[in-house]
Amino acid sequence: MTTPVFEEIDPASDCDCPGCVHWRRVLPRSPSSPAGRHPAAHRAVILAAAASTAFVAGQAAPAVAAPHAPARPGVPTGDEPDTPQGDKAPLHGPGGRPTGQAAPVKTPETTRADIIRRAKLWVAAKVPYNMNGYWSDGYRQDCSGFVSMAWNLPGNEWTGSLERYGVRIAKDDLQPGDILLFHNPADPEKGSHVVIFGGWTDYTHTSYVAYEATRPHARRQSTPYAYWSHSDRYLAYRYKGLAGGTAGPEPDSAKPAAPVPTAFPGTAYFGPGAHNKHVTRLGRMLVERGAGGHYTSGPGPRWSDADRRATQAFQLAQGWWGRDADGLPGPRTWALLVTGQGKDVTAQAAAPAAPSSHGVPGYPGRAAFRPGADNAYVTRLGKQLVKKGFGRYYTAGPGPRWGEADRRGVEAFQRAQGWRGGAADGYPGPETWRRLFS
Known part of the structure:
Protein backbone atom coordinates (compact mmCIF):
# COMPACT_ATOMS: atom_id res chain seq x y z
CA MET A 1 0.00 0.00 0.00
CA ALA A 69 -10.98 20.62 16.25
CA PRO A 70 -10.36 21.81 19.82
CA ALA A 71 -10.02 19.44 22.72
CA ARG A 72 -13.29 18.31 24.29
CA PRO A 73 -12.49 17.54 27.92
CA GLY A 74 -16.15 17.48 28.89
CA VAL A 75 -17.13 14.77 26.40
CA PRO A 76 -17.00 11.24 27.81
CA THR A 77 -14.57 8.77 26.36
CA GLY A 78 -17.50 6.85 24.92
CA ASP A 79 -17.74 9.44 22.13
CA GLU A 80 -15.66 9.32 18.98
CA PRO A 81 -12.04 10.25 19.81
CA ASP A 82 -10.70 13.52 18.49
CA THR A 83 -7.44 12.04 17.24
CA PRO A 84 -6.38 13.22 13.78
CA GLN A 85 -2.84 12.21 12.97
CA GLY A 86 0.20 13.29 11.07
CA ASP A 87 1.40 11.83 7.79
CA LYS A 88 4.18 9.28 7.44
CA ALA A 89 7.50 10.83 8.50
CA PRO A 90 11.04 9.89 9.57
CA LEU A 91 12.13 9.99 13.18
CA HIS A 92 12.78 13.48 14.51
CA GLY A 93 15.63 14.66 16.68
CA PRO A 94 16.04 17.61 19.09
CA GLY A 95 14.35 20.75 17.82
CA GLY A 96 11.80 18.80 15.79
CA ARG A 97 14.06 18.29 12.77
CA PRO A 98 13.97 15.04 10.79
CA THR A 99 16.97 12.81 11.45
CA GLY A 100 17.09 11.60 7.87
CA GLN A 101 15.02 10.24 5.03
CA ALA A 102 12.11 7.94 5.76
CA ALA A 103 13.38 4.39 6.06
CA PRO A 104 12.09 1.52 3.89
CA VAL A 105 9.77 -1.07 5.39
CA LYS A 106 11.70 -2.91 8.09
CA THR A 107 10.50 -4.87 11.07
CA PRO A 108 13.10 -4.72 13.82
CA GLU A 109 12.85 -7.66 16.18
CA THR A 110 11.10 -7.03 19.49
CA THR A 111 9.04 -8.84 22.11
CA ARG A 112 5.56 -8.39 23.51
CA ALA A 113 7.04 -7.40 26.86
CA ASP A 114 9.11 -4.65 25.22
CA ILE A 115 6.11 -3.34 23.27
CA ILE A 116 4.07 -2.96 26.44
CA ARG A 117 7.08 -1.56 28.33
CA ARG A 118 7.58 1.18 25.74
CA ALA A 119 3.88 1.99 25.72
CA LYS A 120 3.91 2.33 29.50
CA LEU A 121 6.79 4.82 29.28
CA TRP A 122 4.61 7.27 27.34
CA VAL A 123 1.64 6.63 29.62
CA ALA A 124 3.74 7.24 32.74
CA ALA A 125 5.19 10.43 31.21
CA LYS A 126 1.70 11.55 30.11
CA VAL A 127 3.07 12.48 26.72
CA PRO A 128 0.76 15.25 25.41
CA TYR A 129 -1.21 14.56 22.26
CA ASN A 130 0.21 16.61 19.40
CA MET A 131 -0.15 15.61 15.77
CA ASN A 132 2.64 18.02 14.77
CA GLY A 133 4.96 17.48 17.74
CA TYR A 134 7.69 14.90 18.27
CA TRP A 135 8.70 13.43 21.62
CA SER A 136 12.31 13.17 22.75
CA ASP A 137 12.55 9.66 21.28
CA GLY A 138 11.78 11.02 17.78
CA TYR A 139 8.24 9.71 17.45
CA ARG A 140 5.20 11.84 16.62
CA GLN A 141 2.85 12.39 19.54
CA ASP A 142 -0.34 11.04 17.94
CA CYS A 143 -2.02 7.65 17.80
CA SER A 144 0.00 6.22 14.90
CA GLY A 145 3.25 7.71 16.19
CA PHE A 146 2.54 6.03 19.54
CA VAL A 147 2.21 2.62 17.90
CA SER A 148 5.29 3.27 15.75
CA MET A 149 7.20 3.95 18.97
CA ALA A 150 5.85 0.89 20.82
CA TRP A 151 6.60 -1.37 17.86
CA ASN A 152 10.06 0.25 17.61
CA LEU A 153 9.61 1.04 13.91
CA PRO A 154 12.35 2.92 12.03
CA GLY A 155 10.02 5.85 11.27
CA ASN A 156 6.66 7.43 12.02
CA GLU A 157 3.85 5.59 10.27
CA TRP A 158 0.17 6.47 9.98
CA THR A 159 -3.03 4.42 10.02
CA GLY A 160 -2.77 3.92 6.26
CA SER A 161 0.64 2.25 6.45
CA LEU A 162 0.83 0.43 9.80
CA GLU A 163 -0.80 -2.67 8.35
CA ARG A 164 2.36 -3.31 6.29
CA TYR A 165 4.22 -4.07 9.51
CA GLY A 166 1.65 -6.57 10.79
CA VAL A 167 -0.39 -9.63 9.89
CA ARG A 168 -4.16 -9.86 10.27
CA ILE A 169 -5.37 -11.93 13.21
CA ALA A 170 -8.76 -12.85 14.64
CA LYS A 171 -10.25 -11.40 17.81
CA ASP A 172 -9.72 -14.67 19.70
CA ASP A 173 -6.00 -14.55 18.86
CA LEU A 174 -5.39 -11.10 20.35
CA GLN A 175 -2.51 -10.91 22.81
CA PRO A 176 -0.72 -8.00 24.53
CA GLY A 177 1.29 -5.99 22.02
CA ASP A 178 -1.09 -6.52 19.10
CA ILE A 179 -3.02 -3.54 17.74
CA LEU A 180 -6.60 -2.67 16.81
CA LEU A 181 -6.58 -0.45 13.74
CA PHE A 182 -9.28 1.54 11.97
CA HIS A 183 -8.24 3.40 8.84
CA ASN A 184 -10.90 5.27 6.89
CA PRO A 185 -9.44 5.73 3.39
CA ALA A 186 -12.41 7.79 2.19
CA ASP A 187 -11.91 10.41 4.91
CA PRO A 188 -8.85 9.64 7.08
CA GLU A 189 -9.74 12.36 9.60
CA LYS A 190 -13.11 10.73 10.29
CA GLY A 191 -12.54 8.18 13.01
CA SER A 192 -9.17 6.77 11.91
CA HIS A 193 -7.42 5.57 15.04
CA VAL A 194 -5.16 2.82 16.37
CA VAL A 195 -4.61 1.41 19.88
CA ILE A 196 -2.38 -1.22 21.46
CA PHE A 197 -4.09 -4.24 22.95
CA GLY A 198 -2.99 -4.81 26.55
CA GLY A 199 -5.08 -7.84 27.50
CA TRP A 200 -8.71 -8.74 28.22
CA THR A 201 -10.26 -7.29 31.37
CA ASP A 202 -12.65 -10.19 31.94
CA TYR A 203 -13.63 -13.63 30.76
CA THR A 204 -16.39 -12.32 28.46
CA HIS A 205 -13.85 -10.66 26.12
CA THR A 206 -16.14 -7.65 25.78
CA SER A 207 -13.58 -5.14 27.07
CA TYR A 208 -9.81 -4.88 27.15
CA VAL A 209 -6.97 -2.69 28.38
CA ALA A 210 -6.06 -0.21 25.65
CA TYR A 211 -2.84 1.78 25.43
CA GLU A 212 -3.31 4.79 23.15
CA ALA A 213 -2.29 8.34 22.34
CA THR A 214 -5.32 10.60 22.51
CA ARG A 215 -6.24 13.93 24.03
CA PRO A 216 -5.06 15.18 26.43
CA HIS A 217 -2.20 12.67 26.74
CA ALA A 218 -1.19 9.03 26.34
CA ARG A 219 -3.26 6.77 28.55
CA ARG A 220 -4.09 3.23 29.58
CA GLN A 221 -7.70 2.34 30.35
CA SER A 222 -10.40 -0.29 30.05
CA THR A 223 -12.11 0.04 26.66
CA PRO A 224 -15.08 -1.79 25.10
CA TYR A 225 -14.17 -4.09 22.22
CA ALA A 226 -13.26 -3.02 19.60
CA TYR A 227 -13.54 0.69 20.47
CA TRP A 228 -15.97 3.33 21.70
CA SER A 229 -17.01 4.19 18.13
CA HIS A 230 -16.75 2.54 14.69
CA SER A 231 -16.29 -0.71 16.61
CA ASP A 232 -17.18 -2.92 13.65
CA ARG A 233 -14.48 -1.34 11.46
CA TYR A 234 -11.43 -2.05 13.63
CA LEU A 235 -9.08 -4.80 12.47
CA ALA A 236 -6.60 -6.72 14.63
CA TYR A 237 -2.95 -6.94 13.57
CA ARG A 238 0.13 -8.62 15.02
CA TYR A 239 3.60 -7.16 14.55
CA LYS A 240 5.67 -9.15 12.04
CA GLY A 241 8.93 -8.66 13.90
CA LEU A 242 8.00 -10.43 17.14
CA ALA A 243 10.89 -12.52 18.44
CA GLY A 244 10.24 -16.17 17.66
CA GLY A 245 7.73 -15.42 14.89
CA THR A 246 4.34 -13.74 14.71
CA ALA A 247 3.05 -15.64 17.71
CA GLY A 248 5.71 -14.10 19.90
CA PRO A 249 6.44 -14.79 23.56
CA GLU A 250 3.94 -13.89 26.22
CA PRO A 251 4.75 -10.91 28.45
CA ASP A 252 6.45 -11.82 31.70
CA SER A 253 3.31 -10.81 33.59
CA ALA A 254 1.33 -13.50 31.76
CA LYS A 255 3.69 -16.31 32.79
CA PRO A 256 3.40 -17.85 36.25
CA ALA A 257 6.76 -17.80 37.95
CA ALA A 258 5.99 -21.04 39.77
CA PRO A 259 3.27 -23.73 39.92
CA VAL A 260 -0.02 -22.30 41.16
CA PRO A 261 -0.44 -23.26 44.83
CA THR A 262 -3.59 -25.07 45.90
CA ALA A 263 -3.43 -24.26 49.61
CA PHE A 264 -6.07 -21.90 51.01
CA PRO A 265 -4.38 -18.47 51.44
CA GLY A 266 -6.46 -17.53 54.50
CA THR A 267 -9.68 -15.63 55.26
CA ALA A 268 -7.80 -12.32 55.50
CA TYR A 269 -7.45 -12.28 51.71
CA PHE A 270 -11.21 -12.15 51.10
CA GLY A 271 -14.02 -9.80 52.10
CA PRO A 272 -14.70 -6.04 51.99
CA GLY A 273 -11.55 -4.05 51.26
CA ALA A 274 -9.54 -7.01 49.97
CA HIS A 275 -7.48 -6.36 46.86
CA ASN A 276 -5.11 -9.13 45.79
CA LYS A 277 -4.45 -11.88 43.25
CA HIS A 278 -6.33 -14.49 45.29
CA VAL A 279 -9.60 -12.62 44.77
CA THR A 280 -9.01 -12.73 41.01
CA ARG A 281 -8.28 -16.44 41.11
CA LEU A 282 -11.35 -17.11 43.24
CA GLY A 283 -13.55 -15.28 40.75
CA ARG A 284 -12.14 -17.16 37.77
CA MET A 285 -12.68 -20.51 39.48
CA LEU A 286 -16.25 -19.54 40.33
CA VAL A 287 -16.90 -18.58 36.70
CA GLU A 288 -15.63 -21.99 35.59
CA ARG A 289 -18.04 -23.63 38.03
CA GLY A 290 -21.09 -21.83 36.67
CA ALA A 291 -21.30 -18.71 38.87
CA GLY A 292 -20.33 -16.26 36.11
CA GLY A 293 -23.86 -14.82 35.98
CA HIS A 294 -23.09 -12.76 39.07
CA TYR A 295 -20.27 -10.88 37.30
CA THR A 296 -21.02 -8.00 34.97
CA SER A 297 -17.31 -7.13 34.82
CA GLY A 298 -14.22 -8.88 36.05
CA PRO A 299 -13.41 -11.00 37.94
CA GLY A 300 -10.68 -8.76 39.26
CA PRO A 301 -8.40 -8.32 42.26
CA ARG A 302 -10.74 -6.01 44.20
CA TRP A 303 -13.33 -7.83 46.33
CA SER A 304 -16.88 -6.90 45.34
CA ASP A 305 -20.43 -7.95 46.08
CA ALA A 306 -20.31 -10.00 42.88
CA ASP A 307 -17.56 -12.16 44.44
CA ARG A 308 -19.65 -12.60 47.58
CA ARG A 309 -22.80 -13.59 45.70
CA ALA A 310 -20.91 -15.95 43.37
CA THR A 311 -19.20 -17.63 46.33
CA GLN A 312 -22.51 -17.95 48.15
CA ALA A 313 -24.13 -19.49 45.04
CA PHE A 314 -21.37 -22.11 44.94
CA GLN A 315 -21.77 -22.82 48.66
CA LEU A 316 -25.53 -23.17 48.33
CA ALA A 317 -25.00 -25.56 45.40
CA GLN A 318 -23.14 -27.83 47.85
CA GLY A 319 -26.23 -27.91 50.07
CA TRP A 320 -24.71 -25.68 52.75
CA TRP A 321 -26.79 -23.20 54.73
CA GLY A 322 -26.43 -20.47 57.33
CA ARG A 323 -22.87 -19.54 58.22
CA ASP A 324 -21.56 -22.22 55.87
CA ALA A 325 -23.04 -20.25 52.97
CA ASP A 326 -22.10 -16.70 53.96
CA GLY A 327 -20.40 -15.85 50.65
CA LEU A 328 -16.89 -15.80 52.15
CA PRO A 329 -14.57 -18.61 51.04
CA GLY A 330 -13.16 -20.87 53.72
CA PRO A 331 -10.82 -23.87 53.44
CA ARG A 332 -13.63 -26.24 52.34
CA THR A 333 -14.93 -23.87 49.64
CA TRP A 334 -11.42 -23.27 48.35
CA ALA A 335 -10.51 -26.95 48.30
CA LEU A 336 -13.56 -27.85 46.20
CA LEU A 337 -12.83 -25.06 43.75
CA VAL A 338 -9.11 -25.74 43.19
CA THR A 339 -9.60 -29.49 42.85
CA GLY A 340 -12.69 -29.25 40.63
CA GLN A 341 -14.76 -31.28 43.06
CA GLY A 342 -18.23 -30.60 44.43
CA LYS A 343 -21.33 -29.51 42.55
CA ASP A 344 -21.41 -26.78 39.95
CA VAL A 345 -23.71 -23.79 40.25
CA THR A 346 -26.94 -24.25 38.31
CA ALA A 347 -28.13 -21.61 35.86
CA GLN A 348 -30.94 -20.58 38.18
CA ALA A 349 -28.61 -20.13 41.15
CA ALA A 350 -26.10 -18.24 39.03
CA ALA A 351 -28.57 -15.54 37.95
CA PRO A 352 -28.08 -12.40 40.04
CA ALA A 353 -31.11 -11.06 41.82
CA ALA A 354 -32.29 -7.63 40.73
CA PRO A 355 -31.65 -5.13 43.56
CA SER A 356 -34.55 -3.16 45.02
CA SER A 357 -33.36 -1.09 47.96
CA HIS A 358 -35.74 1.30 49.76
CA GLY A 359 -38.52 0.21 47.45
CA VAL A 360 -36.78 1.62 44.35
CA PRO A 361 -36.34 -1.05 41.64
CA GLY A 362 -32.76 -1.34 40.43
CA TYR A 363 -31.26 0.73 43.25
CA PRO A 364 -28.50 -1.34 44.90
CA GLY A 365 -28.11 0.77 48.06
CA ARG A 366 -25.71 3.48 49.16
CA ALA A 367 -22.88 1.02 49.78
CA ALA A 368 -22.45 0.61 46.01
CA PHE A 369 -21.47 4.30 45.68
CA ARG A 370 -18.72 5.12 48.12
CA PRO A 371 -14.97 5.70 47.86
CA GLY A 372 -13.33 2.48 46.77
CA ALA A 373 -16.51 1.02 45.25
CA ASP A 374 -15.96 -0.94 42.05
CA ASN A 375 -19.06 -2.50 40.51
CA ALA A 376 -21.41 -2.48 37.53
CA TYR A 377 -23.87 -0.12 39.20
CA VAL A 378 -21.28 2.68 39.15
CA THR A 379 -20.91 2.19 35.41
CA ARG A 380 -24.67 2.18 34.92
CA LEU A 381 -25.01 5.34 36.99
CA GLY A 382 -22.29 7.11 34.99
CA LYS A 383 -23.82 6.21 31.64
CA GLN A 384 -27.20 7.50 32.77
CA LEU A 385 -25.62 10.76 33.94
CA VAL A 386 -24.10 11.18 30.49
CA LYS A 387 -27.44 10.39 28.86
CA LYS A 388 -29.18 12.99 31.02
CA GLY A 389 -26.60 15.66 30.17
CA PHE A 390 -24.54 15.56 33.37
CA GLY A 391 -21.44 13.84 31.99
CA ARG A 392 -19.20 16.87 31.52
CA TYR A 393 -16.99 15.87 34.43
CA TYR A 394 -15.87 12.63 32.75
CA THR A 395 -12.55 12.73 30.94
CA ALA A 396 -12.44 8.93 30.82
CA GLY A 397 -15.14 6.37 31.29
CA PRO A 398 -17.67 6.13 32.80
CA GLY A 399 -16.35 2.99 34.42
CA PRO A 400 -17.01 0.64 37.33
CA ARG A 401 -14.76 2.38 39.86
CA TRP A 402 -16.36 5.21 41.82
CA GLY A 403 -14.51 8.47 41.36
CA GLU A 404 -14.75 12.22 41.78
CA ALA A 405 -16.24 12.59 38.30
CA ASP A 406 -19.14 10.35 39.36
CA ARG A 407 -19.70 12.32 42.55
CA ARG A 408 -19.64 15.70 40.81
CA GLY A 409 -22.02 14.46 38.13
CA VAL A 410 -24.48 13.21 40.75
CA GLU A 411 -24.16 16.48 42.68
CA ALA A 412 -24.93 18.48 39.53
CA PHE A 413 -27.99 16.33 38.89
CA GLN A 414 -29.16 16.75 42.49
CA ARG A 415 -28.76 20.52 42.32
CA ALA A 416 -30.77 20.51 39.11
CA GLN A 417 -33.61 19.07 41.19
CA GLY A 418 -33.43 22.13 43.42
CA TRP A 419 -31.75 20.30 46.30
CA ARG A 420 -29.11 21.96 48.47
CA GLY A 421 -26.87 21.11 51.41
CA GLY A 422 -26.77 17.49 52.46
CA ALA A 423 -29.42 16.59 49.89
CA ALA A 424 -26.90 17.45 47.14
CA ASP A 425 -23.83 15.68 48.47
CA GLY A 426 -23.04 13.84 45.22
CA TYR A 427 -23.91 10.38 46.57
CA PRO A 428 -27.00 8.78 44.98
CA GLY A 429 -29.78 7.84 47.38
CA PRO A 430 -32.99 6.06 46.40
CA GLU A 431 -34.77 9.27 45.32
CA THR A 432 -31.79 10.40 43.23
CA TRP A 433 -31.74 6.99 41.57
CA ARG A 434 -35.50 7.01 40.95
CA ARG A 435 -35.42 10.42 39.30
CA LEU A 436 -32.28 9.72 37.32
CA PHE A 437 -33.72 6.57 35.79
CA SER A 438 -37.33 7.70 35.50
Missing part, protein backbone atom coordinates in the same frame (compact mmCIF):
# COMPACT_ATOMS: atom_id res chain seq x y z
CA THR A 2 1.54 3.30 -1.10
CA THR A 3 1.55 6.46 0.95
CA PRO A 4 -1.37 8.71 -0.12
CA VAL A 5 -0.76 11.99 -1.87
CA PHE A 6 -3.03 13.85 0.56
CA GLU A 7 -2.53 14.62 4.24
CA GLU A 8 -4.89 13.65 7.00
CA ILE A 9 -4.42 16.85 8.95
CA ASP A 10 -3.39 20.46 8.53
CA PRO A 11 -0.03 20.23 6.74
CA ALA A 12 3.03 20.76 8.89
CA SER A 13 4.82 24.10 8.92
CA ASP A 14 7.68 22.72 6.83
CA CYS A 15 5.40 22.02 3.84
CA ASP A 16 7.29 22.62 0.57
CA CYS A 17 4.33 23.35 -1.70
CA PRO A 18 4.78 26.59 -3.77
CA GLY A 19 2.19 28.51 -1.77
CA CYS A 20 3.80 27.68 1.60
CA VAL A 21 7.30 28.41 0.33
CA HIS A 22 6.15 31.82 -0.92
CA TRP A 23 4.33 32.84 2.27
CA ARG A 24 7.14 31.64 4.53
CA ARG A 25 9.49 33.86 2.54
CA VAL A 26 7.40 37.03 2.50
CA LEU A 27 5.32 36.76 5.69
CA PRO A 28 7.01 36.05 9.04
CA ARG A 29 5.23 33.66 11.37
CA SER A 30 3.02 35.36 13.91
CA PRO A 31 4.03 34.54 17.47
CA SER A 32 0.36 34.12 18.34
CA SER A 33 -0.31 31.55 15.65
CA PRO A 34 -0.82 27.97 16.87
CA ALA A 35 2.26 25.79 16.57
CA GLY A 36 2.24 23.72 13.45
CA ARG A 37 -0.55 25.66 11.63
CA HIS A 38 -0.22 25.51 7.85
CA PRO A 39 1.01 28.99 6.69
CA ALA A 40 -1.53 29.03 3.86
CA ALA A 41 -4.33 28.31 6.38
CA HIS A 42 -2.97 30.91 8.81
CA ARG A 43 -3.04 33.56 6.07
CA ALA A 44 -6.52 32.62 4.85
CA VAL A 45 -7.88 36.15 5.28
CA ILE A 46 -4.91 37.66 3.45
CA LEU A 47 -5.29 35.18 0.63
CA ALA A 48 -8.99 35.95 0.31
CA ALA A 49 -8.35 39.71 0.25
CA ALA A 50 -5.51 39.48 -2.25
CA ALA A 51 -6.69 36.75 -4.60
CA SER A 52 -4.68 38.23 -7.43
CA THR A 53 -1.45 37.28 -5.65
CA ALA A 54 -2.59 33.75 -4.82
CA PHE A 55 -0.82 32.25 -7.78
CA VAL A 56 2.84 31.41 -7.53
CA ALA A 57 4.84 30.07 -10.47
CA GLY A 58 1.60 29.61 -12.39
CA GLN A 59 0.04 27.36 -9.74
CA ALA A 60 -3.01 28.13 -7.59
CA ALA A 61 -2.37 28.58 -3.88
CA PRO A 62 -3.29 25.51 -1.81
CA ALA A 63 -6.80 25.21 -0.45
CA VAL A 64 -7.25 26.44 3.10
CA ALA A 65 -7.09 23.50 5.49
CA ALA A 66 -9.84 23.05 8.03
CA PRO A 67 -8.65 24.10 11.49
CA HIS A 68 -8.07 21.24 13.87
